[in-house]
Every structure is written in structure tokens, then in C-alpha cells.
Amino acid sequence: xxxxxxxxxxxxxxxxxxxxxxxxxxxxxxxxxxxxxxxxxxxxxxxxxxxxxxxxxxxxxxxxxxxxxxxxxxxxxxxxxxxxxxxxxxxxxxxxxxxxxxxxxxxxxxxxxxxxxxxxxxxxxxxxxxxxxxxxxxxxxxxxxxxxxxxxxxxxxxxxxxxxxxxxxxxxxxxxxxxxxxxxxxxxxxxxxxxxxxxxxxxxxxxxxxxxxxxx
Numbered sequence: 001x002x003x004x005x006x007x008x009x010x011x012x013x014x015x016x017x018x019x020x021x022x023x024x025x026x027x028x029x030x031x032x033x034x035x036x037x038x039x040x041x042x043x044x045x046x047x048x049x050x051x052x053x054x055x056x057x058x059x060x061x062x063x064x065x066x067x068x069x070x071x072x073x074x075x076x077x078x079x080x081x082x083x084x085x086x087x088x089x090x091x092x093x094x095x096x097x098x099x100x101x102x103x104x105x106x107x108x109x110x111x112x113x114x115x116x117x118x119x120x121x122x123x124x125x126x127x128x129x130x131x132x133x134x135x136x137x138x139x140x141x142x143x144x145x146x147x148x149x150x151x152x153x154x155x156x157x158x159x160x161x162x163x164x165x166x167x168x169x170x171x172x173x174x175x176x177x178x179x180x181x182x183x184x185x186x187x188x189x190x191x192x193x194x195x196x197x198x199x200x201x202x203x204x205x206x207x208x209x210x211x212x213x214x215x216x
Contacts, residue, residue, distance in 0.1 A: 002085065007096060007182035009060065012172040016065050019072070020056050020169055024049075024125035024162050026075055030136040032143040039151060046154035048078045051086035053161025054101065054205060058089040060168045061097045069188050072189050089096075090205050099165045100186045107187035108156035109195045115145030115152070118159040125162065150197030157202050 026049060052072060057191060058063040068110070078086065090098075092140050108114040123137035144151055171184045192208065202208070 002056065005169075007100065007171075008085065008183055009172040010166050012060060013064075016042050016059060017169050018164050019059070019065050019069050021125070021128075023052050023056050023072055024122075024166070025128070026126050028122055028126045028137045029140045029144075030133060032140045033096075035147070038140075039148060043154050044077050045075070046158040047199075048075065050154075050161045050205050051078060051083070051090060051160035051200070053158070053165050054090035054093060054165075055086045055097075057097060057101065057161065057165045057168065058093050060165060061094065087205070098207065100167075100184060101160045102208075103189050104164055104187050105153075105156050105160035105206055106190050106193060107152055108159060110190045110193050111187075115142050116157060118155055119145060120164060121163055122155070122159055123131060125166070146201070148197075149195065153195050153197045153202050157206060161205075 026045060028045070029042065032038055055072065056065075083161050108118055111117075119141035120138045122141055123134045126137060127133040141155065145155060164186075171182045173182075198208075
């Protein structure tokens with residue numbers, strides 16, 4: 001799976017790939033108003049999706065998901081035993097695997113055009129069978145990204161975790177079809193940023209160094 005500092009995944013079964021896709025179908029807002037209410041709810045949804053994406057990635061790295069994955073899909077606020085399991089799965093990820101997510105997050109919050117990558121991806125995965133909803137969600141998320149810099153780290157975390165798990169599945173496809181190892185794509189590495197809005201849950205799930213993590 002590892003070679004020359006890159007991750008080359010083994011083939012992913014159809015069932016596990018379906019888990020990854022289903023886990024990304026969440027109710028991202030279709031409108032950016034009323035702004036305060038949308039922004040509040042968005043932070044919790046980002047936390048859920050970050051933990052959910054890292055959990056799915058842990059199953060991809062292990063090559064199998066549990067027999068029962070239905071508990072992964074409810075979109076209620078993350079808490080209790082479900083939160084404990086997801087946070088534990090994130091903590092258990094091997095550093096080379098987790099490092100892909102962290103690198104993608106750093107790129108998104110540092111790139112001047114990060115929102116143009118984050119918004120359409122999240123929207124498209126959430127509403128794969130409804131182009132109208134996907135278009136509205138992409139516009140709403142892009143507006144929220146531009147209007148509030150403190151939302152960007154959370155949106156970037158949700159994108160990095162879910163995008164990386166999908167990229168893993170994509171890299172595994174030609175490996176299975178052609179027998180040629182394909183590396184999981186990652187965005188260019190950049191120095192650790194400390195953007196406004198860096199919440200403790202982001203620091204914990206992304207394993208940010210102490211000097212980059214917020215207090216509290």
C-alpha cells in the first residue's frame with residue numbers, strides 16, 4: 001500500500017464504496033439566509049462530516065467496514081457513543097493516511113480559490129441525483145465561504161475528510177481494473193496555517209500541532 005511516500009490503495013469493494021458515497025449525502029443548505037441560523041447549523045454539520053469522512057477512511061484503510069453501518073448516516077448532532085466511535089476511528093488512522101486529509105485541509109484554507117473547490121464538491125456529493133439542489137447548495141456554500149472567514153476551516157475540514165475518502169476509492173478503481181498501482185491524489189503541501197475560526201474539534205480531528213491549535 002505504501003511506496004515512495006505515496007499511498008496506493010487496494011481494490012475497494014462495491015459495498016464499501018457505496019458506504020463512502022452514502023455518507024456524503026447530507027443536507028447542506030440551499031440558501032445562505034437567514035445567515036446566523038445557517039452559519040450555526042453549518043458548523044455542526046461540518047464537524048459531523050469531518051468525523052464521518054475520517055471514519056469511512058479508516059474502513060477504507062482497513063479494507064472492510066463493520067457489518068452494521070446504519071448508525072453512520074443520521075444527520076443529527078454528533079454526540080455520545082457515536083461521537084466516541086468516530087473520534088476513536090479518526091485517532092486510530094495511520095499517519096500516512098491521516099496526513100492526506102491534513103494536507104488537503106491546509107491547502108484548502110490557504111489557497112485563494114479554496115472555496116471554489118470545496119463548495120461544488122460538497123454540494124455535488126450531497127445531491128447527486130438533483131442538479132437543481134446541487135447548484136443551489138454550491139452557490140450557498142460558496143457565499144458562506146466568502147462572507148465568513150471563520151467558517152472556512154470547518155468547511156475545509158468537512159471537504160478534506162470526505163474528498164480524501166472519495167479520492168481513495170477513485171485511486172482504487174484503476175488498480176482493480178488494470179492491476180497498476182495508482183496513488184491517492186493529494187493537494188500540494190503548504191505550511192501549517194492558523195486561520196480565524198480554528199475550533200478545538202478541528203485541531204483534534206486533524207491532529208494540529210500545539211502551536212497551531214486554539215486554546216480551549
